[in-house]
Amino acid sequence: TKRYTITLLPGDGIGPEVISVAKDVLIVAGSQEGIEFRFQEMPVGGAALDLTGVPLPDETLSMAKQSDAILLGAIGGYFQFSIFNFHFQLMYKWDNNEKHLKPETGLLQLRAGLGVFANLRPASVFPQLVDSSTLKKEVAEGVDLIVVRELTGGIYFGKPRGFTTNEKGEEIGFNTEVYATYEIDRIARVAFETARKRRGKLCSVDKANVLEASMLWRKRVTTMASEYPDIELSHMYVDNAAMQLIRNPKQFDTIVTNNIFGDILSDEASMITGSIGMLPSASLGETGPGLFEPIHGSAPDIAGQIEVYCVPCDAYLDKANPLATVLSVVMLLKYGLREENAAKRIENAVMDTLTRGFRTGDIYSTGKVHTVVQSVI
Amino acid sequence: TKRYTITLLPGDGIGPEVISVAKDVLIVAGSQEGIEFRFQEMPVGGAALDLTGVPLPDETLSMAKQSDAILLGAIGGYFQFSIFNFHFQLMYKWDNNEKHLKPETGLLQLRAGLGVFANLRPASVFPQLVDSSTLKKEVAEGVDLIVVRELTGGIYFGKPRGFTTNEKGEEIGFNTEVYATYEIDRIARVAFETARKRRGKLCSVDKANVLEASMLWRKRVTTMASEYPDIELSHMYVDNAAMQLIRNPKQFDTIVTNNIFGDILSDEASMITGSIGMLPSASLGETGPGLFEPIHGSAPDIAGQIEVYCVPCDAYLDKANPLATVLSVVMLLKYGLREENAAKRIENAVMDTLTRGFRTGDIYSTGKVHTVVQSVI
Ligand SMILES: CC(C)[C@H](C(=O)O)[C@@H](O)C(=O)O
Ligand SMILES: CC(C)[C@H](C(=O)O)[C@@H](O)C(=O)O
Numbered sequence: 054t055k056r057y058t059i060t061l062l063p064g065d066g067i068g069p070e071v072i073s074v075a076k077d078v079l080i081v082a083g084s085q086e087g088i089e090f091r092f093q094e095m096p097v098g099g100a101a102l103d104l105t106g107v108p109l110p111d112e113t114l115s116m117a118k119q120s121d122a123i124l125l126g127a128i129g130g131y132f133q134f135s136i137f138n139f140h141f142q143l144m145y146k147w148d149n150n151e152k153h154l155k156p157e158t159g160l161l162q163l164r165a166g167l168g169v170f171a172n173l174r175p176a177s178v179f180p181q182l183v184d185s186s187t188l189k190k191e192v193a194e195g196v197d198l199i200v201v202r203e204l205t206g207g208i209y210f211g212k213p214r215g216f217t218t219n220e221k222g223e224e225i226g227f228n229t230e231v232y233a234t235y236e237i238d239r240i241a242r243v244a245f246e247t248a249r250k251r252r253g254k255l256c257s258v259d260k261a262n263v264l265e266a267s268m269l270w271r272k273r274v275t276t277m278a279s280e281y282p283d284i285e286l287s288h289m290y291v292d293n294a295a296m297q298l299i300r301n302p303k304q305f306d307t308i309v310t311n312n313i314f315g316d317i318l319s320d321e322a323s324m325i326t327g328s329i330g331m332l333p334s335a336s337l338g339e340t341g342p343g344l345f346e347p348i349h350g351s352a353p354d355i356a357g358q359i360e361v362y363c364v365p366c367d368a369y370l371d372k373a374n375p376l377a378t379v380l381s382v383v384m385l386l387k388y389g390l391r392e393e394n395a396a397k398r399i400e401n402a403v404m405d406t407l408t409r410g411f412r413t414g415d416i417y418s419t420g421k422v423h424t425v426v427q428s429v430i
Numbered sequence: 431t432k433r434y435t436i437t438l439l440p441g442d443g444i445g446p447e448v449i450s451v452a453k454d455v456l457i458v459a460g461s462q463e464g465i466e467f468r469f470q471e472m473p474v475g476g477a478a479l480d481l482t483g484v485p486l487p488d489e490t491l492s493m494a495k496q497s498d499a500i501l502l503g504a505i506g507g508y509f510q511f512s513i514f515n516f517h518f519q520l521m522y523k524w525d526n527n528e529k530h531l532k533p534e535t536g537l538l539q540l541r542a543g544l545g546v547f548a549n550l551r552p553a554s555v556f557p558q559l560v561d562s563s564t565l566k567k568e569v570a571e572g573v574d575l576i577v578v579r580e581l582t583g584g585i586y587f588g589k590p591r592g593f594t595t596n597e598k599g600e601e602i603g604f605n606t607e608v609y610a611t612y613e614i615d616r617i618a619r620v621a622f623e624t625a626r627k628r629r630g631k632l633c634s635v636d637k638a639n640v641l642e643a644s645m646l647w648r649k650r651v652t653t654m655a656s657e658y659p660d661i662e663l664s665h666m667y668v669d670n671a672a673m674q675l676i677r678n679p680k681q682f683d684t685i686v687t688n689n690i691f692g693d694i695l696s697d698e699a700s701m702i703t704g705s706i707g708m709l710p711s712a713s714l715g716e717t718g719p720g721l722f723e724p725i726h727g728s729a730p731d732i733a734g735q736i737e738v739y740c741v742p743c744d745a746y747l748d749k750a751n752p753l754a755t756v757l758s759v760v761m762l763l764k765y766g767l768r769e770e771n772a773a774k775r776i777e778n779a780v781m782d783t784l785t786r787g788f789r790t791g792d793i794y795s796t797g798k799v800h801t802v803v804q805s806v807i
Contacts, residue, residue, distance in 0.1 A: 129639070157639040187569040187676055208585075208607060208641065215642050223610045226646030230585060231604040233596050260690070262506070262534040265591050269603030295694045296701040299564055299676065313637070317672045317694060324673040 057390055058091045060120040060342075062113070062163075065099040065156060066351025067373035068126025074375035075124060075382045078399055082386075086395040093120065097163065098128035098156035098351075099147050108159025114166045122389035123167070123344045124381065127351035129156040165205050169336035169344050170236070171243040172204040172315065173384070176322040176332060181407040186327030188299070193325065198305040199251065200322055201244040202315025204336055206236045207266075209312045230266045232311065237273040239339070244309035245281045254285045254306035258294045258314055270311065291318070298322055323348055330374030330415035333381035335388045345385040347377030374413035376403055434767055435468045437497040437719075439490070439540075442476040442533060443728025444750035445503025451752035452501060452759045455776055459763075463772040470497065474540065475505035475533035475728075476524050485536025491543045499766035500544070500721045501758060504728035506533040542582050546713035546721050547613070548620040549581040549692065550761070553699040553709060558784040563704030565676070570702065575682040576628065577699055578621040579692025581713055583613045584643075586689045607643045609688065614650040616716070621686035622658045631662045631683035635671045635691055647688065668695070675699055700725055707751030707792035710758035712765045722762040724754030751790035753780055 061076060063069040076092060083090050095113040096104050104110075117123045130147050147156050178186065178196045186193035211229030219225050241257075248255040257274045259267035271288055278286045289297065291314045297304060298318065302325050310318060323332045329349055336344040355372040380403060386396035438453060440446040453469060460467050472490040473481050481487075494500045507524050524533050555563065555573045563570035588606030596602050618634075625632040634651045636644035648665055655663045666674065668691045674681060675695065679702050687695060700709045706726055713721040732749040757780060763773035 152642075152645070155639060161640070187566055187678075188564055189566055192564040211604070216646065219610050221610075221612075223612055224646060225608055225610045226641075226643040227588070227606055227608040228641045228643050229604055229606055231602055233598075233600045233602045235598075235600055260693075262532060263538070263586055264603075264605045265529070265593055266603040266605050268529070269593065269601065292693045292697040295672065295698040296706070299698065299701045301564075314694075316637075316669045317691075320669040321672040321676065321698065324676045329673070 054087050054089050055392075056089045056091065057121040058093065058119070059385075060117045060123040061092050061094045062097045062117070062123060062125040063094065063100065064097050064126040064128045064351065065130065066127050066353040066356040068098075068100075068128070068351055070357065070373055071347065071375040071378040072124065072126040075378040078379050078402075079382050082395045082398045082402075085398065086392065088392060088395060097125070098159045099130060101159060102147060102150075102154060102156060106154075108154065108156050109162040109166070114163065117163070117167065117344075118341060120342055122342050122385045124378070124385060125160075125163075125344060125346035126378065127347065127349065128160045129351050130353055161209060163344065164336060165210065167336075167341060167344055168205065168338035169341075170203060170205040170339075171240055171337045172200075172202040172319075173243075173247065173335045173337070173388070174200040174202060174315075174319040174323070174332070174348055175334075176200065176319070176326050177328075178326045179328055179331065179404075179407060181404075182326075182328050182331070184327075186325060188302075188325055188327075192302065193327065196302045196326060198302065198322060199247060199307050200315055200319040201240065201247055201307060201309040202319055203232075203236065203240040203309075203311050204315075205312075206232055207312035230264065230311075230313070232266050232270055234269070234273055237270050238277065241274045241277045241309060243337070244307055245277060245284055248284050248307040249281065252306040253283060254287075255281075256287045256289055256294070256305055256308050258289050258291050258308055258310040258318065260291050260314075261288070262290060266311075274309070294318060295321060298325060319348065329377075330413060331376045331380065333377055333384050335381070335384040337388060343385070343389040345381040345389065347381055349377055372414055374415050376406075376413075379403055431464050431466045432769075433466045433468065434498040435470065435496070436762075437494045437500040438469050438471045438503075439474045439494070439500060440471065440477065440503040441474050441505045441728065442507065443504050443730040443733040445475075445477075445505070445728055447734065447750055448724065448752040448755040449501065449503040452755040455756050455779075456759050459759075459772045459775045459779075462775065463769065465769060465772060474502070475536045476507060478536060479524060479527075479531060479533060483531075485531065485533050486539040486543070491540065494540070494544065494721075495718060497719055499719050499762045501755070501762060502537075502540075502721060502723035503755065504724065504726065505537045506728050507730055538586060540721065541713060542587065544713075544718060544721055545582065545715035546718075547580060547582040547716075548617055548714045549577075549579040549696075550620075550624065550712045550714070550765070551577040551579060551692075551696040551700070551709070551725060552711075553577065553696070553703050555703045556705055556708065556781075556784055558781075559703075559705050559708070561704075563702060565679075565702055565704075569679065570704065573679045573703060575679065575699060576624060576684050577692055577696040578617065578624055578684060578686040579696055580609075580613065580617040580686075580688050581692075582689075583609055584689035607641065607688075607690070609643050609647055611646070611650055614647050615654065618651045618654045618686060620714070621684055622654060622661055625661050625684040626658065629683040630660060631664075632658075633664045633666055633671070633682055633685050635666050635668050635685055635687040635695065637668050637691075638665070639667060643688075651686070671695060672698060675702060696725065706754075707790060708753045708757065710754055710761050712758070712761040714765060720762070720766040722758040722766065724758055726754055749791060751792050753783075753790075756780055 063072040208230040211231040261267040261271040358372040440449040585607040588608040638644040
């Protein structure tokens with residue numbers, strides 16, 4: 054038997070409950086493929102703040118680094134998940150904390166600490182769920198794109214940053230958007246390679262008509278294209294990309310962009326699929342373990358809520374949709390551990406679950422998912 | 431008779447043809463309201479580059495400053511307009527120019543030179559055109575929001591910026607996102623006042639969980655809210671806003687945000703309406719003339735193309751939809767000159783034109799618009 058150590062970082066809100074489902078699924082699929090998983094659960098985000106006073110304790114980072122892959126639930130108190138129970142953003146527990154004591158800072162420190170510069174965010178429309186998109190069926194149907202987002206650079210980490218006063222004595226807040234050639238080159242390479250494994254089309258998104266950081270980005274991506282003559286490269290301004298994702302998302306295969314544009318566009322793209330509770334992500338570095346997490350938030354408004362008793366599965370079912378995390382496990386097995394067979398098993402089980410009509414509230418309102426996934430593996 | 435001087439800046443691509451329609455419309459409406467317009471046409475963007483070697487000649491800026499209002503067509507060679515004839519972004523004439531010789535730089539210099547810090551971008555779904563949205567009818571129907579975008583600050587203008595090498599000797603490109611309190615306060619005030627004239631809801635969009643510039647933004651907007659107890663203020667992170675615009679755009683009334691987020695979100699919002707060739711914008715400063723322009727680009731691929739001979743209006747009709755520019759004239763009359771009656775006339779004429787079924791290719795494929803607007807005023 055093969056053995057892997059997985060760091061589980063449940064985090065906040067619905068994090069613990071979706072992680073617990075994903076863990077069970079991982080155990081079942083592993084046992085069928087002769088793989089044994091050892092789990093180490095560590096605190097991060099708001100949970101870590103409450104426990105230790107910091108959003109990323111040193112032990113969490115060092116244990117994570119020593120493991121084979123990291124599975125994260127959700128971080129923070131803000132809410133960007135539930136589709137049918139939307140409330141305008143509320144103030145949650147840690148919202149007024151200073152920057153270094155915000156749950157989100159723990160996530161940023163984790164990404165930087167692990168060096169996971171490449172964030173892969175697939176946004177595919179599941180045929181079974183095409184009706185849950187707010188886009189017309191003929192526009193949403195068949196969308197299958199991936200956003201390759203730079204994750205450890207740009208304005209998220211650029212220095213100088215902070216607060217000061219200007220010549221007039223007024224307070225200013227400032228940040229630096231900055232990219233060095235090596236940072237652009239390594240993310241561009243991941244993107245070209247990703248496009249090669251897909252439909253061979255890469256669209257690089259920037260704001261090169263205004264920003265110097267984008268001009269360098271465009272120049273380096275264009276230069277690298279000569280190494281990938283089989284890839285059809287195009288460039289698009291970020292404002293246009295935000296439009297084109299709605300106008301005709303099917304035009305996109307692989308999108309590569311910087312940290313902040315990737316944050317915005319990948320969330321936009323995920324909403325297009327109507328499956329925000331269904332979308333996984335992988336964050337990879339040059340070496341070391343990858344970080345795998347659902348793209349949805351911590352949804353504190355539905356955390357811990359049981360929706361209904363499910364007779365066929367003999368269990369009380371959560372409101373939260375665990376499938377984004379279960380599909381993050383698929384990415385973990387594929388990209389992190391190269392365990393394609395176990396990955397395929399779980400992927401098939403998810404498709405089966407959907408085809409059988411099980412749904413959570415975010416994607417539809419009849420039937421449930423939860424433990425069902427395990428029983429169909 | 432009242433007299434106003436209007437600076438016309440046709441610019442590039444379809445700019446000249448849409449400006450010429452808008453000018454005719456302005457003359458007709460003015461004559462019926464006892465207003466006389468004097469027009470001065472000046473070069474800007476690529477047109478100015480070809481003519482004078484710079485994208486914003488001094489004379490253009492000084493003449494513009496001395497006039498009562500400025501109407502701009504479109505600038506640059508890139509393409510973000512045509513809905514049914516989409517090609518991936520092509521390389522156009524000035525694309526490889528250095529930054530200070532790009533057409534877009536002329537536009538940025540114009541905005542800065544005029545001090546028009548407040549960019550108002552309404553995105554409403556015209557009932558007659560609801561079907562041209564890629565969003566489902568029930569989602570798009572009734573959307574009526576406005577993005578108040580900060581236009582002369584932030585990462586577009588922040589210093590330091592440029593190219594240099596880092597400690598490792600590698601090239602870096604960098605920009606500065608920066609806001610001072612006075613910049614935030616003045617745009618926030620415009621936004622609160624705008625919301626007050628509408629449905630009283632203001633959503634401020636930022637990335638305050640990561641960026642210091644956003645933290646200051648949120649703090650100042652929150653402080654100002656106490657002066658506007660009648661306005662319902664909410665805050666939203668930009669990634670969430672990009673999702674919510676697709677999930678349920680009707681939740682928004684007035685959105686206020688910084689320059690770069692406003693660039694992205696206003697384009698996204700405009701595409702939601704399906705009426706990208708229909709949407710105007712106004713850019714206003716504290717004093718001096720306002721700048722009014724359609725939000726679409728210069729669409730060089732359809733510039734100067736005649737679609738068909740229109741029997742009822744006895745004219746050859748352009749492919750380009752002039753209505754975004756005509757509606758920019760409405761904003762010019764309303765916000766720039768406070769000539770509500772003339773504004774109302776043109777607004778009604780546009781609605782009439784749509785109701786009668788005239789369309790250009792971007793919004794539908796039967797019937798045409800063009801000079802028809804004049805004949806129905
Ligand atoms: C929580 C936040 C810091 C984070 C980001 O902006 O990267 C989130 O939005 C994401 O996309 O993973
Ligand atoms: C042409 C470009 C510089 C401009 C901008 O980014 O402001 C345009 O996209 C706009 O929104 O008016």
